[in-house]
Amino acid sequence: MQAVQTTPQGITVMIEVSPKSDKFQIAGYNEWRKTVEVKLKSPPTKGKANKELMKEFSNLTGHDTEIVAGHKSRQKTILIYDMGEKEFHKLLEDFIKF
Numbered sequence: 001m002q003a004v005q006t007t008p009q010g011i012t013v014m015i016e017v018s019p020k021s022d023k024f025q026i027a028g029y030n031e032w033r034k035t036v037e038v039k040l041k042s043p044p045t046k047g048k049a050n051k052e053l054m055k056e057f058s059n060l061t062g063h064d065t066e067i068v069a070g071h072k073s074r075q076k077t078i079l080i081y082d083m084g085e086k087e088f089h090k091l092l093e094d095f096i097k098f
Contacts, residue, residue, distance in 0.1 A: 002034040010081040026095040
């Protein structure tokens with residue numbers, strides 16, 4: 001999966017968000033854009049969708065999460081601190097198929 005890259009701090013994940021969905025959901029992997037598709041309940045106003053994204057990924061992974069690019073875009077890059085690619089792939093196996 002090319003959406004995930006290892007960095008000295010942890011891993012970065014390329015994400016494409018769809019705000020104002022029914023529930024938080026990791027919907028799949030977009031082969032063409034090389035992004036993990038994520039649906040968010042929050043609207044994209046006043047940073048609500050960004051806060052939900054960071055909170056949900058922190059809860060899912062058990063690691064601190066930060067948006068490092070794309071704060072005002074549907075395409076974002078998040079940094080998950082102190083996590084490896086293999087550990088992240090294992091977590092996502094329940095949500096999407098590689």
